[in-house]
Amino acid sequence: MMSFTKILRDAQDLDDSIRYAAERDLSELQQLDFPNFLLSLSAELASDESLPECRRFAGIILKNSVEAKYSEDNNLHIRQWINLDPLIKSQIKESLLTTLGSLVPDAWHASSQVIAKLAYIDIPSRDWQDLIGRLLGNMAQQGASPPLQQATLEALEYMFEEFLGLEQDKIDDVLDAVIRAMNRAEQSSQVRLAAVKALQNVVMFANFANDDCRNCIMTAICDAAKSDGAVIKHAAFGCLSAIASKYYRMLEPYTESILSLTTEALKGGVESGALQCIEFWITICEKVIELRKQNKHDAHAISTVDCSFIEKPLSSLVPVLLKTLLKQERDDDAKAIFISAIKCLDLVAITIGDAVVPIAMQFVEVNIKASDWQSRWAATFAIAGILQGPSIEKLSPVVRLLLDRMEDRNVEVRGTAVCTLRRMFDLLHSPACANRIFTDANLPRIVAVLAKRSEDVPDVSEEACRAIYFLAKGYESISSELGHSKKEISSELSSFLSDVFDVLFSTSAPAKETPFRLPTSASAYEALCEVVRVSNIQDYKASVAIGVLMPCIMRRLNMVLDGKASSSGDKRNKYDLLVLLCDLLHVIVQKLGNTFPVWRTPYVLLLFCRVLTFDSSAARDKAALAIGALAHVVGPNFVDHMPILLQHFNVKLLFPIYLQVIGDIFLVLGDEILPHCDYIMDVLYRGLSKPMLKPAILECFGEISLAIGKNFEKYLQAVMRRLKDAADPEYYDDVLEEDEVDYSNQLRQGITGYKGPEIWVESSGGSNRFQ
Numbered sequence: 001m002m003s004f005t006k007i008l009r010d011a012q013d014l015d016d017s018i019r020y021a022a023e024r025d026l027s028e029l030q031q032l033d034f035p036n037f038l039l040s041l042s043a044e045l046a047s048d049e050s051l052p053e054c055r056r057f058a059g060i061i062l063k064n065s066v067e068a069k070y071s072e073d074n075n076l077h078i079r080q081w082i083n084l085d086p087l088i089k090s091q092i093k094e095s096l097l098t099t100l101g102s103l104v105p106d107a108w109h110a111s112s113q114v115i116a117k118l119a120y121i122d123i124p125s126r127d128w129q130d131l132i133g134r135l136l137g138n139m140a141q142q143g144a145s146p147p148l149q150q151a152t153l154e155a156l157e158y159m160f161e162e163f164l165g166l167e168q169d170k171i172d173d174v175l176d177a178v179i180r181a182m183n184r185a186e187q188s189s190q191v192r193l194a195a196v197k198a199l200q201n202v203v204m205f206a207n208f209a210n211d212d213c214r215n216c217i218m219t220a221i222c223d224a225a226k227s228d229g230a231v232i233k234h235a236a237f238g239c240l241s242a243i244a245s246k247y248y249r250m251l252e253p254y255t256e257s258i259l260s261l262t263t264e265a266l267k268g269g270v271e272s273g274a275l276q277c278i279e280f281w282i283t284i285c286e287k288v289i290e291l292r293k294q295n296k297h298d299a300h301a302i303s304t305v306d307c308s309f310i311e312k313p314l315s316s317l318v319p320v321l322l323k324t325l326l327k328q329e330r331d332d333d334a335k336a337i338f339i340s341a342i343k344c345l346d347l348v349a350i351t352i353g354d355a356v357v358p359i360a361m362q363f364v365e366v367n368i369k370a371s372d373w374q375s376r377w378a379a380t381f382a383i384a385g386i387l388q389g390p391s392i393e394k395l396s397p398v399v400r401l402l403l404d405r406m407e408d409r410n411v412e413v414r415g416t417a418v419c420t421l422r423r424m425f426d427l428l429h430s431p432a433c434a435n436r437i438f439t440d441a442n443l444p445r446i447v448a449v450l451a452k453r454s455e456d457v458p459d460v461s462e463e464a465c466r467a468i469y470f471l472a473k474g475y476e477s478i479s480s481e482l483g484h485s486k487k488e489i490s491s492e493l494s495s496f497l498s499d500v501f502d503v504l505f506s507t508s509a510p511a512k513e514t515p516f517r518l519p520t521s522a523s524a525y526e527a528l529c530e531v532v533r534v535s536n537i538q539d540y541k542a543s544v545a546i547g548v549l550m551p552c553i554m555r556r557l558n559m560v561l562d563g564k565a566s567s568s569g570d571k572r573n574k575y576d577l578l579v580l581l582c583d584l585l586h587v588i589v590q591k592l593g594n595t596f597p598v599w600r601t602p603y604v605l606l607l608f609c610r611v612l613t614f615d616s617s618a619a620r621d622k623a624a625l626a627i628g629a630l631a632h633v634v635g636p637n638f639v640d641h642m643p644i645l646l647q648h649f650n651v652k653l654l655f656p657i658y659l660q661v662i663g664d665i666f667l668v669l670g671d672e673i674l675p676h677c678d679y680i681m682d683v684l685y686r687g688l689s690k691p692m693l694k695p696a697i698l699e700c701f702g703e704i705s706l707a708i709g710k711n712f713e714k715y716l717q718a719v720m721r722r723l724k725d726a727a728d729p730e731y732y733d734d735v736l737e738e739d740e741v742d743y744s745n746q747l748r749q750g751i752t753g754y755k756g757p758e759i760w761v762e763s764s765g766g767s768n769r770f771q
Contacts, residue, residue, distance in 0.1 A: 004040045008054040030065070034080055035088045038065060042095040045111060052106040059110020063117050078121055089127075093118065097134055100151040108151035116158030124165045132170050139177045146188045153181060153194035160201035171205050175213070178202055179220045189229050196224050196235040200242050208247045217243075218254050225261050230271045237265070237276030244283040248310075251284075255313035263320050266341075270333040274324075278340040281317055284310065285347035314348050315355055321345045322363040325378035345385035357394040360386045368401055373410035380405050380413060384420040387427050392435045395428065399438050399446075406449045415460045418453050421446075422467035429474035431492065440492060446471070447496045451503040458520050461507055465523035468500065468531065475534040497535060497545035504528045505552055516565065516573035525580040532587050543595060550588050550600070557581040557607050575616035582611055582619065586626035589633055596633045604630060605641050609648040612658070621657045628661035631668045638665070639672040646676060654687045656696040663703030670707055677708065681715055688722060698723065 007029075010022035030037045044050050044058040066081045081089070096118075099111035115131070122128035138144055138152040156174060166174075181187060181195035199221070207213045221243075224236035240258065244251065251258075258280065265277040288310060324341040327334055349356045360382055368379035383398050402424070405417035428437045438446060450471070453464035472493065493500070508524035510517055532549070535542040560578060565571040585604065589596060608630070611623035627645065631638045649662070662680065666673055673680075684700060687693050701719050705712040712719075 004044060005050055005054055008044060008057050009051065012053060012057055026061070035084055038062065038081075038084070038092055039088060041065070042092040042099075045107060045114075046095045046099045046102075048102065048104070052104050055104060056106035056110050059107070059114055063110070063114045066114070066117050066121065081118070081121060082125070093128065093131075100138065100155065101145065101148045102151075103145075103147055105147070108147060109154065112151050112155035113158055115155045116161070119159045119164060120162070132166065132174065136173055136177050139181060146191050149181065149191045150188075150194045153178065153191065153198045157194070157198040157201050160198070160205065163205060166205075168207060171202070172207065172213070175199075175202055175206050175217070179216060182220050182224055189232060192224070192227075193229070193232050193235055196221075196232060196239055200235070200239040203239065203243060204246060208243075208250060214247075214250060218257075222254070222257055222261065225265075225273065230273070233265075233273040234276050237261075237273045237280060240280045241276065241283045244280055245287060248284055248287045252309040255310070259313050259316055259320075262317065266320055266324055266337070270337065274337050275340055278321075278337070278344050281314070282340070282344050282347055285314070285344070285351045288351050289347065311352050311355060314352050315359060318345065318348060318356055318359045319363065321348070322360065322378075322382055325381055326367070326375060342381065342385050345382070346388060349386040349389035351389065353389045354391055354394045356386050357390045361397075364398075364401065368405065373408070373413055376405065376408060376410070377413045377416055380416045380420060384416070384423055387420075387424055392428055392433075392437050395424075396437060399424070399442060403442070403445055403449055406453055411457055411460060414453065414456065415463060418450075418460055418463040418467055421450075422463055422470055425467060425470035425474060429471065431474055443492060444496070447493075447500065451499060454503050454507045454524070462520045462523045465504065465507060465520065465527045468504065469523070469527040472527065472530040472534050476530075493531065493534070494536060494539040494541040494545075497531065497542055498548070500531060501528065501545055501549045504531075505549070505556075508556075510559075510563075516560070516563065516570050516577055518573050518576060521577065522580060525577075525584055529580075529584045529587050532584070532591050535591060537591055537593065537595065543592075546588060546591060547595075547597070550585070550592070550597075553581060553585050553588065554600075554603065554607060557585060557611075561607070561610050575614065575619050578611055578614065578616065578619035579622050582608065582622035582626050586622065586629050589626065589629050593633060598634055598637065601630065601634050601638070602641055602644055605644050609644060612648050612653055617655065620655060624655075624658040624661045628664045631661075631665045636669055636672050639669050639676075642669075642673065642676050646679060649680065650683055651686045651690070654683070654690070654693055654697075656693065659684075659687075659693070659696040659700045663700045663707075666704050666707035671709075671711065674708065674711055677704075677711075677715075680704075681718075685718070685722070 007022050007025050010018050011026060013019045013022070029040075041058045041062040045055050045062065047055070050058075066077055093115075096111045096115050100108050100115075102108045102111070119128065119131060123131065135152050135156060138148055141148075156178065160174075178195050178199050182192055182199065184192075187195075199217070203217055206217065208217070221236050221239050224232055225240070227233050227236070262277045262281065265272045265274045268274065321341045321344055324337055327338075345360075349360075364379045364382050366379075367375040367382075370376055370379075380402070383402065387395065399421075402417050402421050405413055406421070408414050408417065424437060430436070450464050450468050454461050454468070456464065475493065504524045504527050508521040508528070510521070528549075532546055535546060537543055537546070557578075560574060560581060563574060565574045585607070589604070605627065608623040608627045611619050614620065634641070645665075681704075684697050687697050701715075701722075704715075705719075
């Protein structure tokens with residue numbers, strides 16, 4: 001019989017044949033004699049003669065063999081362990097506890113994990129009553145080796161990841177032992193670190209409401225946070241964050257001390273635990289925000305969350321966070337601290353609201369006009385960090401500061417200012433409100449500066465286009481209102497539309513070397529689309545500006561259609577541009593409505609039809625929807641242009657959205673479409689050969705019947721036959737098994753068509769009802 005050690009070694013061999021054979025042997029041993037299999041693993045783990053990698057691997061297999069933490073109660077492994085002979089279980093446990101004293105880290109590390117797994121099974125069932133006592137004995141033992149104490153603390157850390165059902169006095173004993181290990185001056189740094197990690201889990205079950213217990217815990221953590229060792233310091237701040245997530249209401253007496261630690265940590269950078277320290281305050285803010293939301297939505301809440309105690313320390317934290325923005329380092333560590341500080345500042349602003357503004361503005365006013373661009377950049381970023389939370393009245397003065405920085409000679413400052421203004425529009429711009437972040441007094445300058453920045457370097461230009469997008473989007477909710485005052489508000493942009501259109505159209509223009517450039521073009525087209533969408537077409541200036549824009553977009557679309565994509569990347573960009581341009585032209589058609597120049601209909605329709613021939617489902621969908629909008633705008637006269645559409649209506653070009661649009665066109669034209677009906681129905685009949693088109697085609701039949709009424713009689717028998725065929729299981733032959741349910745539902749919906757209306761078709765034999 002091959003030795004167990006050799007089997008474990010072979011099971012880690014890089015040679016597949018050797019490894020597979022060993023894994024097969026292990027599986028057979030486990031199935032043939034599970035008790036001895038576990039005994040062998042525990043003996044291997046405890047053996048100082050075995051190789052470290054074999055001991056580690058034995059521990060992994062043993063842990064997996066008794067996995068309980070995330071298993072169901074009837075899990076086979078758990079039941080096998082529970083049903084083991086008590087003597088064998090005792091031998092394994094004793095072996096594991098002995099292994100904690102090993103000098104081989106791989107061995108005691110694996111043993112601590114297995115002990116924790118068994119604790120989840122046996123402590124609740126009272127089968128391992130002496131475990132806590134044995135572990136605490138290791139900690140109290142005179143002359144206990146650092147590895148034994150470290151391994152014991154690690155076992156406690158793993159055990160307290162979840163509740164074990166221990167009595168409170170035992171939890172207190174564990175807590176006491178862990179804190180003593182943290183505070184012992186002569187203790188090795190590895191043991192102190194293991195103690196801090198263990199405390200992070202144990203403290204979740206401590207009697208934190210008890211003043212003495214809480215003071216003892218917080219004193220130990222704060223002392224550890226002052227440690228010279230960076231790893232211990234990091235772990236201590238992580239422990240503080242864990243406490244904040246559960247006990248934040250009880251932290252008032254300690255906030256000044258933690259604030260002092262934060263200041264020192266931020267001075268020392270990443271090595272001083274700055275990231276973990278900021279994370280503590282992030283956790284505090286997130287907890288307060290979460291509880292406020294719960295109280296807001298809970299009608300039965302008896303009181304609001306009392307956060308008054310947190311306002312003072314958070315207000316004191318703001319200058320500390322702002323100072324981090326001035327640091328000039330650009331390495332990864334400094335960037336990580338910067339990002340965390342901005343996130344924390346944002347959450348602080350949400351938490352304390354208006355109180356953050358005067359503090360932040362002191363920093364902004366000192367630095368925003370400084371001679372070095374880094375200070376101006378930091379001041380601009382500070383504004384971005386306080387936009388959520390404070391009232392519009394408090395924030396209104398920053399608009400002027402941002403507009404000034406958008407003219408800054410430094411590109412990074414300009415870009416940050418534009419980005420901040422874009423975020424301000426996104427979060428705060430609501431023209432219909434009584435209090436507005438800007439007024440018609442500074443709107444001309446805002447539009448002028450954004451227009452100028454949209455012609456800046458690509459990154460700044462893209463942000464400027466996005467800012468224009470959110471500026472326009474703020475008018476979206478009032479653009480369709482009928483009230484006189486709201487009409488005036490929706491017309492605020494009218495005076496600037498022509499200039500804005502010119503700038504955005506120029507910004508989106510392709511360069512010779514990159515004819516399908518993105519993303520600046522994408523941002524410009526999206527901004528154009530939104531500005532058109534919210535424009536008040538009843539305003540003469542808006543109507544003229546949109547009328548001038550339309551042929552420009554038509555020419556641009558035609559140019560993209562004719563353009564040759566030389567690479568796969570260019571091809572993707574070309575398709576994306578087709579989507580954007582079709583969407584924009586669609587919005588223009590809808591916006592113009594009854595003022596649409598109908599003489600342009602054939603040219604616009606032909607452009608959309610050309611898009612239908614491209615191998616891009618997104619572009620084809622946009623083009624089809626735009627054709628439907630064009631038909632609605634032109635009305636019954638659209639029948640004159642049906643020959644153009646029908647040149648691009650064949651089985652090869654059919655897709656579901658297109659079929660929906662055809663149904664809409666029938667409803668628009670009614671009997672006017674009859675001369676073309678035979679051809680359309682013939683294409684639809686042939687389209688039924690494509691399984692994934694069947695539901696849409698069958699639904700299209702229903703819409704056609706609604707549109708042409710009694711004239712549908714000539715197609716009735718053929719359509720009824722196809723509806724009957726659709727119920728045949730053969731219809732599912734070409735559908736994947738996993739898609740059959742969805743396909744069946746789609747097909748059923750297509751068969752029933754419109755559920756409400758009923759079509760009565762007169763015939764020589766009476767009346768037939770077609771549902």
